[in-house]
Amino acid sequence: MKRINDLKPTELAIRKKPPADKVIAIAGNPNVGKSTVFNGLTGLNRHTGNWPGKTVTNAQGYCEYRDTAFVLVDIPGTYSLMAHSAEEEVARNFICFGEPDAVIVVCDATCLERNLNLLLQILEITDRVVACVNLMDEAKKKNIEINLQALSEKLKIPVVGTAARSKAGLDRLMEAVKNMPDGETLTFLPEYDKPVEDAISVIQRVLKRIPEIGINTRWLALRLLEHDDRLTNEICGYLNYDLKRDADISVALAQADRILAANGISQETLRDRIVSSLVGAAEEICAECVVFKNKNYNERDRRLDRILASRLGFPVMLILLTVIFWLTVSGANYPSGLLAAGMSELEKILSGVFHALGAPDWLHGLIVHGAFRVPAWVVSVMLPPMAIFFPLFTLLEDLGYLPRIAFNLDRYFKKCSACGKQALTMCMGFGCNAAGVIGCRIIDSPRERLIAIITNSFVPCNGRFPTLIAILTMFFIGAGAAFGGILCAVFLTGIIVTGVLMTFAASKLLSKSLLSGMPSFFALELPPYRRPQFFKVIIRSVFDRTLFVLGRAVAVSVPAGIVIWLLANISVSGGSLLVHGARFLDPFARLLGLDGVILLAFVLGFPANEIVVPIIIMAYMKAGSIAGLESLESLKTLLVQNGWTWITAVSTMLFSLFHWPCSTTCLTIKKETGSLKWTAVSIITPTIAGMIVCMLFANVAKLFI
Amino acid sequence: MNGIGTLKDLRQGQAARVKALLSKGSIRRRLLDMGLTEGTRVECLQKSPAGDPTAYLIRGAVIALRTEDSSKILIYA
Structure with missing residues (x-):
């Protein structure tokens, strides 16, 4: 079966025009109108090779906004970056190693809580994120009220509401992307249980001293704690630095593992806790920013499903x-x-x-x-x-x-x-x-x-x-x-x-x-x-x-x-x-x-x-x-x-x-x-x-x- | 519905909360990714016309799961 496990999609390759172009990744769950946002921003002057339900070729387009040229990259729609499907790996690798100047995370306004999971995971990798809460028109129809300002204050990133199908809000989205500050910013980060946080900081301290590591050290520390060999190897390849051979890292990792073990956290429970914290954070944020004025807002969908997905x-x-x-x-x-x-x-x-x-x-x-x-x-x-x-x-x-x-x-x-x-x-x-x-x-x-x-x-x-x-x-x-x-x-x-x-x-x-x-x-x-x-x-x-x-x-x-x-x-x-x-x-x-x-x-x-x-x-x-x-x-x-x-x-x-x-x-x-x-x-x-x-x-x- | 059962036993229109996940490894990860953490409310919406899978409402999203997988999710009323 080994051959099968080697199945891997081709990586995303970016064609920049001049080097001054800013590369913007467009991420998001499937079915949130990612491609519509992409099309709205780039116009129809390029070919995406879109087929039913899916962006097949790695769509890339250009867009100019106020004298700045942007290369937009439509990366595969995924719910998470942690489960290691082929699509998720492509998305994760691009956000992580593709060095985009910013990531636009497109979210479905009618289902924000589920979408925030991915957004929070991306925030752990990069602080250069703009949240695009799309389908605001649908949310309005369903009487779902979203406090975008509160959401922005919570996440500490720009949040723009859009209805991409009618191009509403796309200008403001690009404005937000263009106005992203150059230096590092302190965004919202999901917080884990104390032992996990302690373990993270032990490793992070060592990682910060290694100049070759040009990626987010907190994120890297978490991944090292998970002991995911496949991902670790990939990161080593990208950084051109063998993390596993580094004695300091090994010592720190062993110490971190002991901290976790002393608190009764095994490999399996660690992953549980990480995901639960993310989900919990998403829930908490939504509780403050989203109001469902009509509890039965999904009634029409359910009625349609009773015809299209029932015995009929x-x-x-x-x-x-x-x-x-x-x-x-x-x-x-x-x-x-x-x-x-x-x-x-x-x-x-x-x-x-x-x-x-x-x-x-x-x-x-x-x-x-x-x-x-x-x-x-x-x-x-x-x-x-x-x-x-x-x-x-x-x-x-x-x-x-x-x-x-x-x-x-x-x-x-x-x-x-x-x-x-x-x-x-x-x-x-x-x-x-x-x-x-x-x-x-x-x-x-x-x-x-x-x-x-x-x-x-x-x-x-x-x-x-x-x-x-x-x-x-x-x-x-x-x-x-x-x-x-x-x-x-x-x-x-x-x-x-x-x-x-x-x-x-x-x-x-x-x-x-x-x-x-x-x-x-x-x-x-x-x-x-x-x-x-x-x-x-x-x-x-x-x-x-x-x-x-x-x-x-x-x-x-x-x-x-x-x-x-x-x-x-x-x-x-x-x-x-x-x-x-x-x-x-x-x-x-x-x-x-x-x-x-x-x-x-x-x-x-x-x-x-x-x-x-x-x-x-x-x-x-x-x-x-x-x-x-x-x-x-x-x-x-x-x-x-x-x-x-x-x-x-x-x-x-x-x-x-x-x-x-x-x-x-x-x-x-x-x-x-x-x-x-x-x-x-x-x-x-x-x-x-x-x-x-x-x-x-x-x-x-x-x-x- | 009182006490503990599995998600598979939920009938159309019934709702319950997640007690624990019995799956391990990547499946567990996927379920958690969907937001199926302890205490999460799940509502059974409808079965596929062929009887399996079943659509559930989980944190505002409609997700279909097969019996094999839903029988490994413990729930309480």
Whole structure:
């Protein structure tokens, strides 16, 4: 199991512009609007790579306030810095060793007491903290009154109330950051029991004499008292000073340990006391600064939970998914047709230009049929559904619904010895499996995190959705059918459910074999519901997700288009390379209910799943011939001419759902697990699953016709 | 509800206070981090549709715990 424990996320790396820039870390619990504060301060002019419920890439942005330039770093949302999950380590290391000029700790005004725990822990590391009490608007709605001035006096740090979604208070926040005094300040520090304080001061006295120690000595003394080897080693590495070899420290530490032992405080109880003191301090502070005028301020949330997370939870989940698909499919239909027609016109013009210039046929083919047609297909088929699906999904995310899905499904994950939060990472996988894989960092147990990483590609990412939708529409609904949209949505939901069931099966299998173990501790916060901000959600998901994914798809499909065209048109001994490849794969592909061309398309589609269908089209076009591909009708004709039946269609959909992850996802898995072995397992698992499912389906289905 | 039981026994709508945590190590740490210190009031809100986990109101936050973990939290009325 050693390898698993080495799982570590990449560290935060900061790109400063000029050295005079001030680096500001933005910390906070998850779901407190950290990213909204970040976006509000930096504007939308940068790409965060935000996916459902999660800041995936380490977002970094710039902001200028009154002639000072700030580099803002959005660090992972955590509840604490002491429990040593991967995310917490990144957050702690950045606050501790990243030498930020200040830390903004974003807190949820409706749940301040819980948020103060993290803030107090950060105060122990650095005195350069500004508290940003966000969601003041929500607190007002819930009749929660917060005395910010009293809070500031208690904590002895600047406290600014904000409602980041309407940008209220953000100016004052930056003002507070800019006005931070340069020297050391005496902030509030949680006080521990007398023996603990005595032990701290014994060690602190020695630490203060060592010039190499450039971090807070009180905090360091506490960590040494806890005898956490892993953290100590990390600190030694950072300070470039071996604390454990220092005789003075060893003597002081031994003395401190004796003080604790004499007072009956063991290692375990020491940790208890430390945490209890923090929690107690938070409680005390809140008692003085927060007034709940309405005791039942959470009533609306509880009522919603009684619908969304009760026995009605499952049907509501399926209905919501179906409705989203229905809106996506029916809404995308018309613009997709329009785009396809436009692209086809453009292609004619492009062809005209080539002919007018007297360009040779091969060049025309390479550019128009290769480099242009493939991305054109990708754009017209992918853009409309994405532009509808992403915003709708983001609305659910904004509402706070996704953690409820994890709550509803956790029991089944537990039965597979996995973690309920895997449901959240699957939701991220809907957008992009690579994002889903990174999102698995929210799962603390390394074993459960690996299971989530390996099974993430069982949810169809955005690159595969259009393929599924197109095949469904062609073979099972018939374009223009009265209830076509609804039927298609129901089928799509069925496909997702199949993917989810496969996830359970694979998770269970992994838990019984390669990754054997028991389900670990599980705690999931169900954050307050929030009214989604429709306009901002649309803007954000279009710019942050849709264009990002589309850009990547187009960037891959242009060179892929050229390569595929070449493969389809370079002839060796009586057939194109594509034909040879397809012929080679054909016998095996037939076993799976596919044909050689389809399987080859999936192989060549490794860089991006979006190009699977264009490859199929191009390969078939060589054999048969077809005028244009403006509509799905003509595409279907082409497919049927090449021997497609409904069995081929279903097998292709199943294989699209269950096969190796795309290259980006594989690279991400390698990066996240740091292990070739687990990357290989992540490739093999869905591939074998797909082969078994397709083989079973195709051969059983053939018995019935 | 009188005397001592575990958090698992709490029914929907009932509330109690934390007496002690039976878990050790990092789990204990996590529970404490959530604010489950001695004397903290906990209210049982609802069970997941599948029967497990259960959502509890702890210091203003709603947190879902599995039976395995809630059965290791001693409570008193």
